Amino acid sequence: MTRAVVETIESVEHELGRYTGRSLPRTEDRRLLKGQGQFVDDTWMFRQGYVHFLRSPHAHANIRRIDTSKADALPGVYATMTAAEMAERCEPFFRIAPDPAARIVEYPLALKARYEGDAVAMVMAETRELARSAAELIEVEYEPLPAVVDAVEAADPRSPVLHEEVGSNLAWQGIYDYGDIDWALENADHVVRIERLHFHRFSSTPLECQGALVNWDLGTGQVEIVSNIQFPMFASQVMGPSLGVRQDQLLWRYQDSGGGFGNKIAMYPQVAALALISRKAGRPAKWTEYRSENLLSCGMGNERTFLDIEVPVMADGTILGFKLRAFDDAGAYLHYEPLGAVIWSQVTPGCYRFKHVHVDYTETMTNKCPTVPNRGYSRLQHLWMIERIVDTVARRLDFDPVQLRKQNYVQPEDYPYETPNGCVYDSGDLPGALDKALSLIDYDGARELQKRGSAGKRIGIGIGSTLDSGTNNFGQARIINPDLPFSGNGEAATVKLDLYGEIYCTLGTSPTGQGHETTAAQVIADILRVEPGDVRVNAGFNKEHSAYVGFSGTYASQFAVTGINAAIGAARRLRAEIIKVGAAVLGCEEADIVLDGGVASYRGDSERAIPLIGIANVVYANNAVLPPEIADSVSLNCRYVYRPPFQVPDPETKRGNLTLTYAIQVHACVIELDEETGQVRILQYGAVDDCGRRINPQIVEGQVHGATGHGIAAALHEAFNYSPEGQLLNANFYDYRVATALDIPELKTDHIESPSPFTPNGAKGMGEGGGAPLATICSAIQDALGPDAPLVSDSHNSSERVWRLLRGQESSHVDVSSR
Amino acid sequence: MAGAHAIKVTINGERYERTVLAQELLVHFIRDTLGLRGTHIGCDTGNCGACTVRCDGRLIKSCMMLAVQADGCELTTVEGLAPPEAELTPLQQAFNTEHAVQCGYCTPGMVLAASYLLERNPDPSEHEIRRALKGNICRCTGYQNIVRAVRAAASGEVEVGV
Numbered sequence: 001m002t003r004a005v006v007e008t009i010e011s012v013e014h015e016l017g018r019y020t021g022r023s024l025p026r027t028e029d030r031r032l033l034k035g036q037g038q039f040v041d042d043t044w045m046f047r048q049g050y051v052h053f054l055r056s057p058h059a060h061a062n063i064r065r066i067d068t069s070k071a072d073a074l075p076g077v078y079a080t081m082t083a084a085e086m087a088e089r090c091e092p093f094f095r096i097a098p099d100p101a102a103r104i105v106e107y108p109l110a111l112k113a114r115y116e117g118d119a120v121a122m123v124m125a126e127t128r129e130l131a132r133s134a135a136e137l138i139e140v141e142y143e144p145l146p147a148v149v150d151a152v153e154a155a156d157p158r159s160p161v162l163h164e165e166v167g168s169n170l171a172w173q174g175i176y177d178y179g180d181i182d183w184a185l186e187n188a189d190h191v192v193r194i195e196r197l198h199f200h201r202f203s204s205t206p207l208e209c210q211g212a213l214v215n216w217d218l219g220t221g222q223v224e225i226v227s228n229i230q231f232p233m234f235a236s237q238v239m240g241p242s243l244g245v246r247q248d249q250l251l252w253r254y255q256d257s258g259g260g261f262g263n264k265i266a267m268y269p270q271v272a273a274l275a276l277i278s279r280k281a282g283r284p285a286k287w288t289e290y291r292s293e294n295l296l297s298c299g300m301g302n303e304r305t306f307l308d309i310e311v312p313v314m315a316d317g318t319i320l321g322f323k324l325r326a327f328d329d330a331g332a333y334l335h336y337e338p339l340g341a342v343i344w345s346q347v348t349p350g351c352y353r354f355k356h357v358h359v360d361y362t363e364t365m366t367n368k369c370p371t372v373p374n375r376g377y378s379r380l381q382h383l384w385m386i387e388r389i390v391d392t393v394a395r396r397l398d399f400d401p402v403q404l405r406k407q408n409y410v411q412p413e414d415y416p417y418e419t420p421n422g423c424v425y426d427s428g429d430l431p432g433a434l435d436k437a438l439s440l441i442d443y444d445g446a447r448e449l450q451k452r453g454s455a456g457k458r459i460g461i462g463i464g465s466t467l468d469s470g471t472n473n474f475g476q477a478r479i480i481n482p483d484l485p486f487s488g489n490g491e492a493a494t495v496k497l498d499l500y501g502e503i504y505c506t507l508g509t510s511p512t513g514q515g516h517e518t519t520a521a522q523v524i525a526d527i528l529r530v531e532p533g534d535v536r537v538n539a540g541f542n543k544e545h546s547a548y549v550g551f552s553g554t555y556a557s558q559f560a561v562t563g564i565n566a567a568i569g570a571a572r573r574l575r576a577e578i579i580k581v582g583a584a585v586l587g588c589e590e591a592d593i594v595l596d597g598g599v600a601s602y603r604g605d606s607e608r609a610i611p612l613i614g615i616a617n618v619v620y621a622n623n624a625v626l627p628p629e630i631a632d633s634v635s636l637n638c639r640y641v642y643r644p645p646f647q648v649p650d651p652e653t654k655r656g657n658l659t660l661t662y663a664i665q666v667h668a669c670v671i672e673l674d675e676e677t678g679q680v681r682i683l684q685y686g687a688v689d690d691c692g693r694r695i696n697p698q699i700v701e702g703q704v705h706g707a708t709g710h711g712i713a714a715a716l717h718e719a720f721n722y723s724p725e726g727q728l729l730n731a732n733f734y735d736y737r738v739a740t741a742l743d744i745p746e747l748k749t750d751h752i753e754s755p756s757p758f759t760p761n762g763a764k765g766m767g768e769g770g771g772a773p774l775a776t777i778c779s780a781i782q783d784a785l786g787p788d789a790p791l792v793s794d795s796h797n798s799s800e801r802v803w804r805l806l807r808g809q810e811s812s813h814v815d816v817s818s819r
Numbered sequence: 820m821a822g823a824h825a826i827k828v829t830i831n832g833e834r835y836e837r838t839v840l841a842q843e844l845l846v847h848f849i850r851d852t853l854g855l856r857g858t859h860i861g862c863d864t865g866n867c868g869a870c871t872v873r874c875d876g877r878l879i880k881s882c883m884m885l886a887v888q889a890d891g892c893e894l895t896t897v898e899g900l901a902p903p904e905a906e907l908t909p910l911q912q913a914f915n916t917e918h919a920v921q922c923g924y925c926t927p928g929m930v931l932a933a934s935y936l937l938e939r940n941p942d943p944s945e946h947e948i949r950r951a952l953k954g955n956i957c958r959c960t961g962y963q964n965i966v967r968a969v970r971a972a973a974s975g976e977v978e979v980g981v
Contacts, residue, residue, distance in 0.1 A: 025915050032923025033911040033930060035857015035897035042856035129842060207861045207869060207958050208924045258859070258924030259958050291862040513922030513959050698918045702960060706921065709961025733866035733956075741949040741962040 012760045019522040019532050023698035026518040038255040040211040040228045045284035049078040049124040052131035054138050056113030056120055059367040059726020061142040070137040076126035077134045079281035083109035089276050091242050097338050098481040103165045108273035114162045114332035115367050117296030124277050147367035147726035151329035154364035162365050171330045171363040172338035176654050178420035179356030184320040188312030192393050195813040199381040200796040201303040201720040203374050204710045208258020209289035212271050216279035223250050223275050228257040230264040231553035238268045255540040260512035262373030266335035295731040299372025302340050303329040304381040311389050317399050319408050321356030328363040331370035338363045340378035342479045346469040346659040347379045348421045350386035351430050352408045367726040375710055380771025383466040384795055387775035396816050406431045422655035425662045427754040433666035433688045440686025440748040446670040458673045460784025464775030470557030470765020471660035473646040482651040489644050491562035492547035495570040496637040499620050501613030503535045508552030509563045510541040515699045520567045527571035529596040547639045557765035565760050569640030577634040581615050584630045661756045661764035663691035667772040673784040678803030682745045690752040693762035703767040711773025713739035719796040826890040831899030839886040846870040848886035857897040857927045868955030871928035872896050878935045897927035910972040919968035921959030929955045933969045942973055
């Protein structure tokens with residue numbers, strides 16, 4: 001592709017560097033270590049009632065009759081609600097999907113059960129235990145219906161239909177076609193065909209479950225919502241029209257959140273239900289999810305099946321692209337979907353210079369828990385598939401997997417690199433990152449070890465290269481539905497100088513452990529030439545106090561770009577005001593003011609100076625001393641909205657720049673595979689990350705650790721298993737095997753720092769990771785299995801599955817045709 | 820509904836006499852009745868360790884014990900490790916220095932489990948640390964920096980933060 005032409009941005013890198021880029025310990029930690037944090041369940045309101053949701057035991061069932069009278073009669077029960085009552089009290093949620101899925105009518109409770117765990121009624125009572133007991137007294141007469149639990153099957157017109165008003169199970173369907181895949185397949189020296197690849201369902205299960213405490217104040221009309229929801233402003237936009245309230249009535253806040261990983265984005269049905277029962281009962285409604293409830297119904301990552309994959313390859317190893325059909329499983333409702341049906345295309349060719357790509361994409365609804373974003377949302381499935389392609393090409397055409405990658409990677413000199421669908425990769429050094437990853441695991445030594453072998457054990461070496469695309473262009477939603485009024489992105493921040501010279505920042509973000517209080521203080525300290533400890537950043541999110549835009553929240557690897565540049569912009573505005581006031585007070589030109597160490601002084605004369613408390617004093621409490629034109633033009637309370645330079649993508653051609661930055665992950669590992677049991681043991685694991693300029697390297701490394709841990713856990717331990725009838729077989733932490741300290745090995749990390757030319761601070765968003773461990777571990781298992789083994793075609797490889805692969809049991813066929 | 824029972828417990832050095840319901844979990848008693856919210860709930864099944872507290876010196880999961888069973892016991896929660904305004908303990912400081920805290924939800928249980936380990940084994944190996952913490956789930960850190968923090972605390976190499 002051609003070098004991309006992009007809008008010039010003003011770099012602020014020269015103003016950073018005193019504290020930015022340093023591993024300062026986090027300011028958040030003290031309260032969390034001493035048990036002084038405040039998580040949602042730690043919040044309490046006078047007269048609150050505890051809510052319990054009654055959930056369907058059936059995967060698919062009509063509700064013939066529902067009777068709450070016995071629960072209502074129980075002393076201490078404040079209110080009950082059913083879906084029918086919800087339908088009278090609110091409007092259905094608006095839909096992201098176009099027709100026919102736009103016809104789905106969904107209320108906060110379900111009129112028909114569409115998955116095991118679907119909430120059909122709710123109770124509010126004096127205690128948690130009473131609410132649960134009362135829910136058991138609600139009589140529901142179900143008429144069980146046949147269920148469909150496979151995304152490909154769900155597309156079959158003969159399958160049971162979840163939403164009758166849609167007429168089928170289709171959530172979205174479309175063809176992404178770039179370059180000329182038919183030409184490539186005709187003219188390639190080899191075509192590698194893979195029958196099927198399957199990316200499994202799992203979730204990163206934040207340790208704190210979802211929760212909310214909602215008080216609909218009938219006196220003022222304000223709806224106070226304390227909730228660990230991860231994207232409050234999205235929920236606000238969905239809930240306002242549904243509840244028939246103004247945006248200023250919805251007051252979202254929380255202080256600390258026990259992890260999110262995308263899973264807490266789509267909580268709005270529960271929050272809306274709580275608001276309505278609070279209004280009905282005239283009491284605050286408190287709900288904290290049980291873990292079993294969380295696993296059944298909070299949301300799971302996208303499960304995706306890739307079929308009929310065709311890969312044209314030239315004799316020299318150049319891979320031209322791929323053609324395939326993808327079926328994504330949305331689960332029973334579209335709470336954030338079908339956005340995943342376009343989000344994968346941020347990384348259409350993965351890390352490679354593929355020029356011809358054809359994806360026939362179908363997303364269907366099944367009788368399973370709804371999908372929500374999960375760390376690496378919708379891209380990790382696609383990136384895993386591409387890495388399986390590359391490894392399969394290497395294996396079947398006898399290329400070295402390292403050299404094949406290096407040859408096909410986007411090269412350092414290619415940046416900014418335009419992909420076939422118009423995305424622009426900003427910067428990086430993939431071959432360099434691969435070299436570093438291989439050196440972390442002592443690649444040559446590992447190959448020696450593999451050759452030597454040992455009885456009953458096999459050594460495998462795996463590589464995974466992925467991208468963490470950050471700062472979405474929400475205009476990509478229009479590729480899904482051209483009528484959606486969304487595009488661009490952004491974040492807001494305020495930085496103010498308070499009465500006694502204190503510097504205070506509010507952010508529109510909703511952190512879940514990423515250290516926003518620390519890193520925002522680092523950049524603000526650099527801009528205002530003070531110490532980070534002089535800057536206080538508001539904890540959590542508070543819609544009443546904080547600046548926000550419609551995009552405000554913490555998701556999709558963007559804080560280091562959107563949130564931080566909003567804080568930088570607001571701090572620069574405040575600096576300009578401080579200098580303006582300082583010049584007026586000191587009687588000099590603004591250009592002669594030096595701001596440093598909390599003092600504005602005349603250049604070259606440190607005696608002629610005014611401290612920040614003095615600046616604050618003359619604006620807040622002593623303004624008669626200021627010339628009116630100065631007093632009228634400053635507030636010392638500066639808001640800034642950072643807006644990335646995006647244009648609206650073209651829904652017709654499905655082309656456009658969908659994401660601003662591309663952090664790179666190249667991982668490598670060495671595993672030992674036990675022939676008797678199929679058990680995989682990780683001997684070495686190396687992770688190299690390139691996220692541009694790092695604000696706090698220790699926090700970046702922590703995010704790499706976390707994302708890598710999730711990927712390893714998903715690859716080997718964590719998978720949601722549904723029976724053919726739609727029963728979730730592992731809805732607790734015994735059966736859904738969350739990785740412990742014994743499961744995640746020591747991780748070796750390294751980095752490359754390729755500044756993004758598209759962001760003022762040179763940073764790239766990171767934190768989601770690209771799911772590199774899934775690709776890396778599958779690659780290593782394949783390598784350990786040996787040359788004639790079946791394809792590792794599933795992203796989840798339990799000991800049992802590996803054991804079957806060892807015994808030649810094939811689940812997907814690979815075929816090569818050569819000219 | 821089951822009956823009510825009078826219990827006497829000492830928590831973080833303070834004595835309490837309260838009436839609890841027979842089915843009330845110790846963790847709910849600690850959090851809701853006494854208002855000590857540093858002890859968290861993560862799984863309801865004893866797997867995750869977010870509700871870890873000390874009971875008569877032993878390390879227990881307070882979601883696996885009824886409040887009535889704690890009658891006569893001496894409990895320590897995260898709030899009892901040091902007074903509210905006190906500096907961080909060396910182990911807590913190591914968690915800060917080594918960036919072993921992200922969301923902070925597992926942190927109180929993790930710190931209690933780690934302090935229990937260090938009391939019994941002042942110089943644990945990496946594997947011993949991992950084994951001692953296997954009942955405490957962390958979803959943010961991949962356990963890397965938690966292991967590092969416990970090692971740093973054991974070796975006394977804790978730098979006080981900037």
